[in-house]
Amino acid sequence: MDLLTMTATQLAAAIKEKKVTVSEAVQAVLAQIEKTEALYHCYITVDKEKALERAKEVQKKIDAGELSGPLAGVPVAIKDNLCTEGLLTTCGSKMLGNFVPAYSAQAVKNLEEAGAVLIGKTNMDEFAMGSTTETSFFGVTKNPVNPEYVPGGSSGGSAAAVAAGECFFALGSDTGGSIRQPASFCGVVGMKPTYGTVSRYGLVAYASSLDQIGPLCKDVTDCATILEVLATHDEKDSTSLNRNDTDFTAALVEDVKGMKIGIPKDYFGEGLDPEVKAAILKAAEVLQEKGAIVEEFDLSLTEYAVPAYYTIATAEASSNLERFDGVKYGYRTPDYLGLHNMYKKTRSEGFGAEVKRRIMLGSFVLSSGYYDAYYLKALRVKALIKKAFDEAFAKYDVILGPVAPTTAPKLGESLSDPLKMYLGDIYTISVNLAGLPAMSIPCGKDEKGLPIGLQLIGDCYKEKNLIRAAYTYERAVAADVCANTEADGNGKGEV
Amino acid sequence: MANIISDETMEYVGILAKLELSDEEKKAAAADMGKMLDYFDKMSELDTTGVEPMSHVFPIHNVLREDVVTNGDDRDAILQNAPAQKEGMFVVPKTVG
Numbered sequence: 001m002d003l004l005t006m007t008a009t010q011l012a013a014a015i016k017e018k019k020v021t022v023s024e025a026v027q028a029v030l031a032q033i034e035k036t037e038a039l040y041h042c043y044i045t046v047d048k049e050k051a052l053e054r055a056k057e058v059q060k061k062i063d064a065g066e067l068s069g070p071l072a073g074v075p076v077a078i079k080d081n082l083c084t085e086g087l088l089t090t091c092g093s094k095m096l097g098n099f100v101p102a103y104s105a106q107a108v109k110n111l112e113e114a115g116a117v118l119i120g121k122t123n124m125d126e127f128a129m130g131s132t133t134e135t136s137f138f139g140v141t142k143n144p145v146n147p148e149y150v151p152g153g154s155s156g157g158s159a160a161a162v163a164a165g166e167c168f169f170a171l172g173s174d175t176g177g178s179i180r181q182p183a184s185f186c187g188v189v190g191m192k193p194t195y196g197t198v199s200r201y202g203l204v205a206y207a208s209s210l211d212q213i214g215p216l217c218k219d220v221t222d223c224a225t226i227l228e229v230l231a232t233h234d235e236k237d238s239t240s241l242n243r244n245d246t247d248f249t250a251a252l253v254e255d256v257k258g259m260k261i262g263i264p265k266d267y268f269g270e271g272l273d274p275e276v277k278a279a280i281l282k283a284a285e286v287l288q289e290k291g292a293i294v295e296e297f298d299l300s301l302t303e304y305a306v307p308a309y310y311t312i313a314t315a316e317a318s319s320n321l322e323r324f325d326g327v328k329y330g331y332r333t334p335d336y337l338g339l340h341n342m343y344k345k346t347r348s349e350g351f352g353a354e355v356k357r358r359i360m361l362g363s364f365v366l367s368s369g370y371y372d373a374y375y376l377k378a379l380r381v382k383a384l385i386k387k388a389f390d391e392a393f394a395k396y397d398v399i400l401g402p403v404a405p406t407t408a409p410k411l412g413e414s415l416s417d418p419l420k421m422y423l424g425d426i427y428t429i430s431v432n433l434a435g436l437p438a439m440s441i442p443c444g445k446d447e448k449g450l451p452i453g454l455q456l457i458g459d460c461y462k463e464k465n466l467i468r469a470a471y472t473y474e475r476a477v478a479a480d481v482c483a484n485t486e487a488d489g490n491g492k493g494e495v
Numbered sequence: 496m497a498n499i500i501s502d503e504t505m506e507y508v509g510i511l512a513k514l515e516l517s518d519e520e521k522k523a524a525a526a527d528m529g530k531m532l533d534y535f536d537k538m539s540e541l542d543t544t545g546v547e548p549m550s551h552v553f554p555i556h557n558v559l560r561e562d563v564v565t566n567g568d569d570r571d572a573i574l575q576n577a578p579a580q581k582e583g584m585f586v587v588p589k590t591v592g
């Protein structure tokens with residue numbers, strides 16, 4: 001079996017059984033990076049030496065029986081907005097182009113304690129503001145499925161690295177769909193957990209009330225396994241939840257009998273690509289055949305989610321990004337006249353166009369005279385959206401729909417019309433506003449061969465429902481492919 | 496309702512956001528912002544009378560701990576990232592006359 005086709009959990013098991021060494025796994029990933037990175041550009045930084053060194057340390061601990069978890073020895077890539085001690089953390093921005101954190105994010109620490117080996121830091125839209133990874137100061141990432149297309153964003157580098165075999169799994173962050181949408185575009189699995197499940201300590205903040213860290217990986221088993229390692233209570237994040245139901249792998253059960261799945265009609269209206277629609281409805285049929293009770297319903301308020309989201313997200317961003325002023329870290333303009341001029345020039349030169357656009361908009365909606373009309377109004381709309389989900393989850397265990405209205409757009413086609421780009425987030429952002437868990441799993445390809453993502457949304461704390469449904473779907477499709485392959489007799493079925 | 500963003504507004508937002516834009520950038524930003532605000536105005540279609548603004552989905556409360564130092568002295572490590580530093584401090588341009 002080719003090492004790189006293994007999932008993270010399969011690799012860890014093989015390492016445990018001494019069929020593979022940690023160094024071999026790390027070298028396989030580094031060789032793949034050597035081969036394909038020039039084309040895809042998934043990473044901003046690859047830390048080859050430290051990864052090889054760390055591989056030896058981890059191997060020793062595994063051999064000594066000190067490390068035996070399901071991720072021990074597995075190479076991981078980390079989105080470049082998560083702080084990594086001693087390793088460049090840029091947020092895809094010129095502003096942090098030279099920033100080397102003095103500490104690691106709690107999510108990164110959890111993975112390291114579990115024995116994962118950090119390979120490098122992945123490319124992203126600048127400060128996670130974008131849906132294509134094209135706003136990165138360090139250049140675009142290409143979609144490994146077809147390099148003429150974007151990988152999605154903002155965690156585009158993480159999704160692409162998983163799809164390209166340049167790591168075994170990756171961490172991303174999701175403020176309005178930034179894990180789920182790139183996972184969908186690159187054909188991998190991604191999950192945004194319930195708000196507060198993963199500590200945000202060490203995550204460079206974009207919109208704090210919406211940001212959440214989660215995994216991008218090869219299958220549902222990996223997803224549950226990684227989330228189990230990430231989900232710990234952290235006193236350093238005041239919004240961290242203290243959950244006692246984080247044994248997510250217990251939900252890897254192939255059974256959806258009696259599970260109630262709702263399909264929001266609002267998610268299947270104008271703007272949804274017919275090929276995406278067909279794939280999603282087919283996935284719903286698969287779950288129905290497995291015993292789920294599937295029905296359509298009206299979620300309502302969907303069209304108000306995008307304006308509410310962008311009001312709140314830009315407002316929080318304008319406040320969070322005030323810290324970049326050329327004093328404590330990052331870029332400082334070389335020429336200035338006094339303190340205020342230094343702030344202004346540093347920020348104007350250090351931030352890219354999309355970040356400036358959002359800071360300006362956020363400053364405006366928070367300014368006196370407009371605060372009530374925009375910001376407070378958006379928080380009221382958010383309350384109504386949350387209520388609509390509460391009502392839906394009184395009837396359903398899982399909400400099923402598309403991740404994005406289309407498959408990946410071509411490189412260079414999105415940034416010219418921001419509003420159009422923002423509308424592409426319509427199915428993902430409500431989840432962040434309501435703090436819900438949601439995941440993206442591959443459910444087929446369009447005529448161009450580009451992956452389509454199925455989104456499963458759960459009520460707060462109900463990740464297990466999503467994992468159970470996703471796992472059942474994944475198994476059903478794999479069994480179907482096997483059956484077809486046998487019938488074809490060519491043994492070359494695509495999995 | 497179409498939002499027209501005046502030069503004065505752009506100037507004011509520039510001060511709030513601490514951003515200095517070229518005339519060309521200002522023009523583009525004003526047009527963008529007008530378009531986005533037109534779109535945001537869609538929210539006014541919804542009657543939100545009596546709806547409390549929701550800042551967090553979960554009840555948020557203060558998290559308190561004993562006032563004891565738990566982190567080590569990492570001043571030097573932190574200062575490594577400063578654009579300018581001197582004698583254990585950040586260096587900034589003169590702020591008082």
